[in-house]
Amino acid sequence: MPGYRPGVEGPRSWVSALARGLSKRCPACGRGRLFAGYTRIAKACSECGLDFTGHRADDAPPYVTILVVGHVAIPLALAAKQAFDPPLGLQFAVLTPIMLVAAYLMLPISKGGLVGLQWANRMHGFGEEPAGGGAV
Template structure:
């Protein structure tokens, strides 16, 4: 592909709005249709605009990002809670275990949607194929 076509393709699908729509679990194209048909099952396509989602490749990326994000948030909090307040270790582990599970359940579908939004905006894995001719 030529430089001009590549620049045009990148400009017509901005990444940040697509990521935001995906994070909100909406279609990265129109922002109206639902991206998921349940907790993590991606719809085959958007009911509003017809954009196909079946060829996304999020794989283990959302799980990895969720682990990193939850660890980066709870790690320092655990250190501060342990050094400043000295709670009972059982209570500390119970509170932080529940927090880690709750945060993981919250972030996992949202990060998966954001990754699908990135893939859509960059035309990866079959999103918006350009045919020659």
């Protein structure tokens, strides 16, 4: 059903849309996959047909990822420094892979959550107008 946009007229719960987006599922139905690749959003939901092409996540997912990973990793690094005072090379060898893996895992999750919030708030192509048909 190309062009079908469920939930256009009805209320949209930002809590369920966020939860569905964070789980990388369609924010409208929660069943279809939101992603067609690692961070590439699918063109439409495979279950309900919601058009995803109007999303505008842009640079927000990396910002959120850096914010969260940094706020977890830096206190851990400071706590480890206070408790054990490990050599700088050991800190680098342990924390760098942890931070890279955490950022790698979190980036699509944060992007899904942001796309879910955009849908719930009728932002960009998820509003009343068809995708790409809004005001400039």
